[in-house]
Each structure stands twice: as structure tokens, then as C-alpha cells.
Amino acid sequence: MVIFTRTQRERRSSLSNHGLPARDPPAAETRFEELKRYVAFAAEDAALLRGFRDVAAPHFARIAQEFYDRIRLHDEAHAVFTGEAQIARLQRSLVLWMERLFGGRYDEAYFEDTAKIGRVHVKVGLPQRYMFTAMALIRSSLQRIAEAEGPAGLHVMDAVSRLLDLELAIMLESYRDNFVARIQQVERLERKALDASLARTEHRYVNAVELAHVVIVGLDARGAILLFNQEAERVTGFARDEVIGRPLLECLAIDETGEGAALREVLGGFAATAGEREVVSRAIETAISTRSGQRRSVLWQLTHAPSSGDDVCVFAIGRDTTHEKALLARTKQQEKLAAIGTLAAGLAHEIRNPLNGAQLHVTYLDRSLKRSGAHPELIETVGVVADEIKRLGSLVTEFLAFARPKPLLVKRVMAQTLLERAAQMVAAQAHQHGVAVELDVPPQALELEADGAKLEQVLLNLTQNAVEAVSGEGRAGRVVLRARRQPQTVSFEIEDDGPGIPDDAPIFDAFFSTKAQGTGLGLSISYRIVTDHGGTLDVESKRGCTVFRIVLPLDGPPDSAIRSRMENHG
Incomplete structure (x- = not known):
């Protein structure tokens, strides 16, 4: 059906009256x-x-x-x-x-x-x-x-x-x-709300909620969001008008089978007592999902404070504890490593002296047996003892490297070069077991301030572990060495498609190892080197995909200049 305006109808009528065919208006332009x-x-x-x-x-x-x-x-x-x-x-x-x-x-x-x-x-x-x-x-x-x-x-x-x-x-x-x-x-929300209610809401936001450095969310009896302050917008990435009226658990993707179940239970309990005037508070910690999909930890204080004439009956006051928890975990790990390092230093000192003496005597005994024409089996036995003493000596040296790390020698290094060296050093071992080692680096030079030798040690250790994990499966596998630039940091990733690591394995603890001949110090030393650089070392693992991720500041550790001068001037 085509509808004409009055002017159009009059024009068509005039054309018809003069014997001219009337034309339809042009089709609307998309x-x-x-x-x-x-x-x-x-x-x-x-x-x-x-x-x-x-x-x-x-x-x-x-x-x-x-x-x-x-x-x-x-x-x-x-x-x-x-x-x-x-x-x-x-x-x-x-x-x-x-x-x-x-x-x-x-x-x-x-x-x-x-x-x-x-x-x-x-x-x-x-x-x-x-x-x-x-x-x-x-x-x-x-x-x-x-x-x-x-x-x-x-x-x-x-x-x-x-x-x-x-x-x-x-x-x-x-x-x-x-x-x-x-x-x-x-506009729809404004039409539905009463003028007096809007005035009270604006007063609440301006005078109290907006200036607080904590997440403040107001919920109705169904758990839907009615209040969302500036800090909540900053932490979650959602704008206020995007979440108003939506359930808190759904909006922030809080897992309803775990922590979210406890949160839902608390909200349900508050809803059941909505008619009561008593103020009740409960504390609960959950993980939330931001607008960009990142997961953050928030410690909530839920307060049931109903008042007449206000739909908000629960205030959820949250504190973002993501960085705090990560810092606490790193601090505990460093304290643990420091305590074990002190023990390792003392143990290495007590072992090294008698071990050197034993090495000298075994060497003398080996030479004497060879000169006297002793039985080959006896000479072989002495050789086994000498090899074991050498292995203990290497272990003591590793203990001391863990217990008394040397200051960093910080200079400009290229991420691509570090990964290429690590790949070259494991190339023969990887080829022997049918493991493909791949580099995934940007074409532009990616530079950072770091101790190149120590960082290369970390990357080589992680790459060797990845190759061993994949080759232990008795099949062809793949290890990827990756570097990426972020605004203020550089990330290195060592990814493999091996069997994965159990969730509860304390892999960064000293002396913990899954290898039959491992000392359990490799990852502990790597962790210490990364944290000395002011960075982080984390792992994500499941069967078929394990990723060790190192994140380092582009400008080096905070005291990089001091450490460089210490090394340069002895």
C-alpha cells in the first residue's frame, strides 16, 4: 500500500485532469x-x-x-x-x-x-x-x-x-x-521512575557513592542492579546504563556453580527477609568477568539495609583484590625461596669442603691403581665414585647459585635474539625426539632492559622442560617460543602440547621435581631471576597445552641503573 501526502494527491489529481499520466514517487534511497x-x-x-x-x-x-x-x-x-x-x-x-x-x-x-x-x-x-x-x-x-x-x-x-x-x-x-x-x-527508565525517586538516586550518587574508591552496587530484592558507581565502571569496564536492571551474577559472569552459588544463597536469604528492618552484613569473595573478558577477584561486603520507599535493599560493596592476591602470592613465594636459600647456602658450605677432599683422594687413588696395574673392574669402580662426586659438586654449585644470586647486569637486549639462542641450544635434543621447536616473534625489533645472560638461562630452562615434557609422551610434538610487546611490558611464552601439569603441583618450590634426576631448583632459580627483574612468571596448563608466561617491564627493574653500575665498577 502506497500512502501519499495531501500535496502529492493534489498534484496527481491535477495531472489526471489535464490528461497527463501520473508518476509514482522515486523509491526511498537506502x-x-x-x-x-x-x-x-x-x-x-x-x-x-x-x-x-x-x-x-x-x-x-x-x-x-x-x-x-x-x-x-x-x-x-x-x-x-x-x-x-x-x-x-x-x-x-x-x-x-x-x-x-x-x-x-x-x-x-x-x-x-x-x-x-x-x-x-x-x-x-x-x-x-x-x-x-x-x-x-x-x-x-x-x-x-x-x-x-x-x-x-x-x-x-x-x-x-x-x-x-x-x-x-x-x-x-x-x-x-x-x-x-x-x-x-x-529515557525509558526516567519515564518509569518517579521524580522524587530520581532526585534521591542522584543525591545518593553525587554525595556518597561516586567519590568512594570501592565498588558500590545497589541491588533490588531480585538481585538486579539499581546502583553502579564510578569505581564499579572502572573495575568492570561496563557503563552504568549498560547494567542497570540486569542481574548482578549474569552481568559480571559470576560462576553460579561455585562462588556465585554462595552469593546467590546470600541474596536469596536477604530477599526472604525483605520485610524486616534489621541490618545484616555478610562477606564473600568471588571472581568477576570484565567487559573485555578479563577475570578479577573482588571481596564483597553484602549489607541488607531495607528502607521504606527505596527499591535498593542490598548494597554490595566490593574491593578489587586481584593485584593484592597476586602480590601476596609472589611475596610468600619469595619468602619461601629466601628461607630455603639460606638453608641451601649453609648446606652447600658444609658439603663443599669434605667433598673437595674426597675428590682429591679419589683422584690420587685412581692414578695409583692405574700405575700399579690394578684390575679394570676396580679402576671402573673408582671412576664411578669420581663421577658421583663430580655430580654432587655440580649440585652444590647449583645450590649456591640459588642461595646467593649475583647482581643483575642490565643492558639493552633483543627478545628475538634470546629466543633464537634458546631454540638453537635445544635443537639437537628436540630433533632426536621428533619435537618441532617454532619461533613466533614480531618482525620489528623488540628490545628491553634486562640481564641477557640470566634471562637466556630462564628461557633455556623452560624450553628444555617443554621439550622433555613433549618427548616423554613418545610421540611427535610441538614447542612454540613466543614474544609479544604490550604498552609497558614484554611477554615471553613457552608453549607445548605435552601432558600438562597437575593443578596442585608446587612447581616453583625449591627441590620439587617430577624428573628422576632433577634437583628441583631450575624453576625456583628461574622464578627468582624473573622477580629480580621486577617481572612475573606464571603457568597455565591443561592436557595438550601448557604455557609458561614471563612478563617483564620494558625499562628493566626499578634499580637497574644501580645494579649496572655495581657490575661495571666491580
């Missing part, structure tokens, strides 16, 4: 058609882009790598990522996106695909300003490729610019749509 008309994107552009695809395609993987390496330099943009696996997926998606750019098909389906990408950016919370800078990076990369084609590339450059302007406009529409939807949601 948003995509309007955008193409605005940037003057024509069929000639589509043909140019389609013809340029074979020239540009070999460069797509490199452009995607450079694009995400640049993102690593910016804290706010990098914060939306959950890990390296996600970044790898996004790089592959960016390659597919560039292939679609030069596909030659620019219809409504193309428009919807681009709009979907924009909605994903909105969902993960990517700041809008990065859309412009990201498109500028890709534009300059593609234009350099077009320039290399000579005069023929000039027309392609214009077509690329118009198409990227279209992409940017479509994606930014998603931000506009999201903003409009949020405004409409706020």
Missing part, C-alpha cells in the same frame, strides 16, 4: 546508497578495486601484523584484548576483511557485513577515536602499494580512499546507533 553517493563511489571504482586485488593480496598478512603491533603501544586500545589467541584471530579476521574490500561486490549485504564489524567494536568497548587512526594506518599501507604501480595506481588510490571512507562511515554509524539506544534506555 543508507548505503546515500553514503556511496556522498563519497562519489561508482561502478568504475568497484572495477578498479577488483583488478587491484591480486596486487594487494600478498601484502595483507604483513599489514595485519603491523596494524596489531601498533595497537600494542596504546594502553586503552590494548586493554580490550583478552590474550594472544584473540589477537591472532583478529589478525586473521583483518586479512579476510581486506580480501572483502577488493571483492568487487558492494551491495546491501556488503553494508551489513561492515555494520556487523562496527557493532563488535562497540560491544568490546573499543574507543571511537581508534576507528579513525586505524583506518588511516590501513589507508597509508594500501596507498603505498598502489603508488608502486606507477601512474596506473593513482586512480586505484582514489578508489581505495573512497571505499575506506565508506567503511569508516558505516562503522561509525554503529557507535551512533549504540549511543541512541543507550539514550532511549535512559
Whole structure:
């Protein structure tokens, strides 16, 4: 059914009265058609882009790598990522996106695909300003490729610019749509609420809640969020209007089978006593999921404080304990290592002197037996004793290295070089057992301030452990040595597809080892070296995938200059 305005009806009637055929109004222009008309994107552009695809395609993987390496330099943009696996997926998606750019098909389906990408950016919370800078990076990369084609590339450059302007406009529409939807949601809430209730809510936010350096969430009797302060927004990454009215457990992805079950039980108990006026408090700790998918620990103080005329009956006051717990765990580990180190130093001192004496006497005995023509079995027995004494001597040396670590000699080192050396040192052992050792490093130089020799020792130890873990399965396996740049840090990862490590194994404790001939000091020494650098050493493990992750500050440990001067001046 077509509906005409009064003016249109009158015009059609006038045309009919004069014997002229009436014409229907033109069909409505779609948003995509309007955008193409605005940037003057024509069929000639589509043909140019389609013809340029074979020239540009070999460069797509490199452009995607450079694009995400640049993102690593910016804290706010990098914060939306959950890990390296996600970044790898996004790089592959960016390659597919560039292939679609030069596909030659620019219809409504193309428009919807681009709009979907924009909605994903909105969902993960990517700041809008990065859309412009990201498109500028890709534009300059593609234009350099077009320039290399000579005069023929000039027309392609214009077509690329118009198409990227279209992409940017479509994606930014998603931000506009999201903003409009949020405004409409706020308006709906305002229409439903009474003026007096709104005034009380604003007063509560401004005078108390917003200035507190703790997470404050107000819940109704069903556990839905009615109050969400600035600190809650900062810790979770969610904006207030995104969570209002949603259940707390669902919004923050709190596991309802574990800690969340206890939290739900507490909230249910409060709901059952909603009519009572008594103030009741309970403390509980849970893990929450932020908007970017990161997990954080929060210690909640739940207070049931109902009051007449207010829908908020439970205040959940939380403190982010993620860094605190990690620091406490590292402190305990360092204290444990220090205590064991003191014991190891004393033990090594007591053993070394008699061990040296025994070594001298066994050497003298070996020479005497050989000169006197003693029985070969007797000489062999003395040789076994000498070898065992040497092994004990090596163990004592390792004890002392653990107990009395030398100061760091900090200088500029390259991450790629450290990993390449570790891979070379285990190459023969890995080849013998059919284990493939792979390097996954960025093409650009990745430098940091560190003690290269000690850091190389850590990487070699972790790589050898990974090769041994995989080869112990009696099958061909894979070990990946990876380095990545974050805004202020460098991460190293040693990943293997071996049997995994039990969750309760105290692998960083001194003298704990799963190897028959292991001293149990390798990982303890590695842990100490990493923490001396001001970094962290963690492990994630399940069957078929174990990842040891080292994170180090780019600028070295806080006292790196002092340590360097100590070494340089003896």
C-alpha cells in the first residue's frame, strides 16, 4: 500500500485532469546508497578495486601484523584484548576483511557485513577515536602499494580512499546507533521512575557513592542492579546504563556453580527477609568477568539495609583484590625461596669442603691403581665414585647459585635474539625426539632492559622442560617460543602440547621435581631471576597445552641503573 501526502494527491489529481499520466514517487534511497553517493563511489571504482586485488593480496598478512603491533603501544586500545589467541584471530579476521574490500561486490549485504564489524567494536568497548587512526594506518599501507604501480595506481588510490571512507562511515554509524539506544534506555527508565525517586538516586550518587574508591552496587530484592558507581565502571569496564536492571551474577559472569552459588544463597536469604528492618552484613569473595573478558577477584561486603520507599535493599560493596592476591602470592613465594636459600647456602658450605677432599683422594687413588696395574673392574669402580662426586659438586654449585644470586647486569637486549639462542641450544635434543621447536616473534625489533645472560638461562630452562615434557609422551610434538610487546611490558611464552601439569603441583618450590634426576631448583632459580627483574612468571596448563608466561617491564627493574653500575665498577 502506497500512502501519499495531501500535496502529492493534489498534484496527481491535477495531472489526471489535464490528461497527463501520473508518476509514482522515486523509491526511498537506502543508507548505503546515500553514503556511496556522498563519497562519489561508482561502478568504475568497484572495477578498479577488483583488478587491484591480486596486487594487494600478498601484502595483507604483513599489514595485519603491523596494524596489531601498533595497537600494542596504546594502553586503552590494548586493554580490550583478552590474550594472544584473540589477537591472532583478529589478525586473521583483518586479512579476510581486506580480501572483502577488493571483492568487487558492494551491495546491501556488503553494508551489513561492515555494520556487523562496527557493532563488535562497540560491544568490546573499543574507543571511537581508534576507528579513525586505524583506518588511516590501513589507508597509508594500501596507498603505498598502489603508488608502486606507477601512474596506473593513482586512480586505484582514489578508489581505495573512497571505499575506506565508506567503511569508516558505516562503522561509525554503529557507535551512533549504540549511543541512541543507550539514550532511549535512559529515557525509558526516567519515564518509569518517579521524580522524587530520581532526585534521591542522584543525591545518593553525587554525595556518597561516586567519590568512594570501592565498588558500590545497589541491588533490588531480585538481585538486579539499581546502583553502579564510578569505581564499579572502572573495575568492570561496563557503563552504568549498560547494567542497570540486569542481574548482578549474569552481568559480571559470576560462576553460579561455585562462588556465585554462595552469593546467590546470600541474596536469596536477604530477599526472604525483605520485610524486616534489621541490618545484616555478610562477606564473600568471588571472581568477576570484565567487559573485555578479563577475570578479577573482588571481596564483597553484602549489607541488607531495607528502607521504606527505596527499591535498593542490598548494597554490595566490593574491593578489587586481584593485584593484592597476586602480590601476596609472589611475596610468600619469595619468602619461601629466601628461607630455603639460606638453608641451601649453609648446606652447600658444609658439603663443599669434605667433598673437595674426597675428590682429591679419589683422584690420587685412581692414578695409583692405574700405575700399579690394578684390575679394570676396580679402576671402573673408582671412576664411578669420581663421577658421583663430580655430580654432587655440580649440585652444590647449583645450590649456591640459588642461595646467593649475583647482581643483575642490565643492558639493552633483543627478545628475538634470546629466543633464537634458546631454540638453537635445544635443537639437537628436540630433533632426536621428533619435537618441532617454532619461533613466533614480531618482525620489528623488540628490545628491553634486562640481564641477557640470566634471562637466556630462564628461557633455556623452560624450553628444555617443554621439550622433555613433549618427548616423554613418545610421540611427535610441538614447542612454540613466543614474544609479544604490550604498552609497558614484554611477554615471553613457552608453549607445548605435552601432558600438562597437575593443578596442585608446587612447581616453583625449591627441590620439587617430577624428573628422576632433577634437583628441583631450575624453576625456583628461574622464578627468582624473573622477580629480580621486577617481572612475573606464571603457568597455565591443561592436557595438550601448557604455557609458561614471563612478563617483564620494558625499562628493566626499578634499580637497574644501580645494579649496572655495581657490575661495571666491580
